[in-house]
Amino acid sequence: MMRLLRVELRRLWARRVTRWACVGILVLAALSTVVAYGTARPPSPQELATAEDAYAAELEVWEAEGAEQVADCEASAEAEGATPQEWGCTDMEPRLDWYLPPSQTFVADAGQDPAVFGSESVNTDDPATAAAVQEVRGSVWNGWAGLSSLDDLAMLLLMGALVVGVSFVTAEVNSGSLGMWLTFEPRRQRVYWSKAAAAAIGTAPLVVAGFALLVGSSYAVFASFGTLGDVTGAVWAEVAAFTGRLVLAGLALAGTGVALGVLFKHAAAAVGVVGVVAWVSLVFGYGLGELQRWLPTTALSAWLQGGSVFTIENCTPAADGVFECVPVDHVVTTAQGGLFLLAMTVVVTGVAVLVFRRRDVS
Numbered sequence: 594m595m596r597l598l599r600v601e602l603r604r605l606w607a608r609r610v611t612r613w614a615c616v617g618i619l620v621l622a623a624l625s626t627v628v629a630y631g632t633a634r635p636p637s638p639q640e641l642a643t644a645e646d647a648y649a650a651e652l653e654v655w656e657a658e659g660a661e662q663v664a665d666c667e668a669s670a671e672a673e674g675a676t677p678q679e680w681g682c683t684d685m686e687p688r689l690d691w692y693l694p695p696s697q698t699f700v701a702d703a704g705q706d707p708a709v710f711g712s713e714s715v716n717t718d719d720p721a722t723a724a725a726v727q728e729v730r731g732s733v734w735n736g737w738a739g740l741s742s743l744d745d746l747a748m749l750l751l752m753g754a755l756v757v758g759v760s761f762v763t764a765e766v767n768s769g770s771l772g773m774w775l776t777f778e779p780r781r782q783r784v785y786w787s788k789a790a791a792a793a794i795g796t797a798p799l800v801v802a803g804f805a806l807l808v809g810s811s812y813a814v815f816a817s818f819g820t821l822g823d824v825t826g827a828v829w830a831e832v833a834a835f836t837g838r839l840v841l842a843g844l845a846l847a848g849t850g851v852a853l854g855v856l857f858k859h860a861a862a863a864v865g866v867v868g869v870v871a872w873v874s875l876v877f878g879y880g881l882g883e884l885q886r887w888l889p890t891t892a893l894s895a896w897l898q899g900g901s902v903f904t905i906e907n908c909t910p911a912a913d914g915v916f917e918c919v920p921v922d923h924v925v926t927t928a929q930g931g932l933f934l935l936a937m938t939v940v941v942t943g944v945a946v947l948v949f950r951r952r953d954v955s
Contacts, residue, residue: 597783601791610760611795614753618803622810625746629739629814632697644692651687659686698822699815701736716921725924729900733831738822739811740832743804744898747839750803751893754843756864757799758792758850763860785949789851789942793844800843804836831899838897838931845938852945879904886925889937895930 605611636644655662666682677683729735734744765771778784815821853863874890885891885903895901903925908918 594783594787597778597787598790598794601787602795605757605761605791605795608757608761608764610764611757611799614757614796614799617753618750618799618806621746621749621803622806625743625807626810626814628742629811632695633699633739633815633818633820635696635818635820636693640694644689647692648687648689651692655685655687696820697738697815698820699739699812700733700822700824700828701738701741702822716919722922722924725900725926726902726922729898729902729924732899733828734835734898739815740808740828743807743811744835746807747804747835747897748893750800750839751843751846752867753803754792754796754800755846755850755853755867756860757796758789758847759854759863760850760860761792762788762851762854763858763863766854766858781950782946785851785855785946789848792847792851796843796847797840800840801836804839808832834899835897838927841931842893842896842934845934849938849941852941855945855949856941882906883923886923886929887933889934891925892930892933892937895925896927896934897930899927901925901930 663682663685666680666685667677670677670680670682673680734741762771775781775784812821850863853866854860857863857866871890874888878885878888878890881888882905885905891901891903901924902922904920904922906918907921908916911917
């Protein structure tokens with residue numbers, strides 16, 4: 594088995610698609626660096642002076658009319674049966690940051706959370722779920738910051754691992770080299786597992802190096818502007834934990850890519866199925882209600898980010914018979930997301946092994 598694995602690893606790294614994946618990682622890192630440069634730049638002295646002038650003018654108006662504006666807001670909130678907090682009546686006083694161009698820090702500040710998630714309260718069925726929602730939303734991967742934007746780019750690294758795994762099989766099926774290889778090694782299970790292991794092991798360095806390059810380049814840009822924020826040891830511990838979960842997800846998706854390549858025989862068909870599933874999950878997921886918990890995209894986000902929050906509408910009739918809908922938050926934990934991904938990988942791989950044993954590979 595080790596001999597087969599070494600051969601398959603050499604084949605994997607000799608393939609053109611693997612080299613293009615390396616180029617893609619470099620391009621992705623370059624683009625993320627350009628974006629980070631634009632968001633990390635603090636306001637210039639001219640922008641700061643303009644903002645201070647606008648803030649001073651608005652503050653003068655507020656001191657003269659602020660009490661009346663707050664009273665009108667509270668009256669409107671009371672008329673609609675809402676609290677002043679829900680209508681934002683307690684946050685009407687002008688602030689200087691309203692007039693500054695948007696900029697980020699490498700790690701999100703706690704004060705940025707209302708701007709990202711809104712001022713709405715967390716609606717859950719029990720206090721434990723509410724605490725879990727707050728914990729997920731308060732992590733370094735949720736917020737408006739340079740580091741939290743990298744988790745979406747990490748998804749592209751996982752997609753690259755899957756594409757490499759798919760192409761690793763489909764190219765040999767379509768060229769006929771897989772059938773020829775089976776004449777030298779007729780034990781199909783050994784061939785399948787060597788290919789799956791080679792795809793998983795061979796793409797792991799791409800995922801690790803790619804994410805390290807993304808984090809390093811982003812950190813360097815924010816450090817150059819002095820806008821890192823509060824980067825502590827706990828932040829780097831979370832980055833390390835995220836990297837570990839990312840590598841495990843890459844292993845699973847590369848193995849799944851091999852399985853899909855065996856099942857569909859054509860790279861376009863296999864990758865297309867994955868694309869359709871992802872698109873349907875993202876576009877129509879909210880309408881599925883509680884079934885959002887079982888979407889692959891939800892599970893993957895929960896596994897990588899240390900938990901994921903999804904919302905469903907809970908509609909009940911009011912006293913006048915009119916239905917009122919209230920959004921209720923639910924949490925998918927890291928363990929739940931990881932177990933779902935593991936189960937999905939095992940099922941798809943098991944089906945692929947059975948098909949590979951019995952179907953003609955040509």
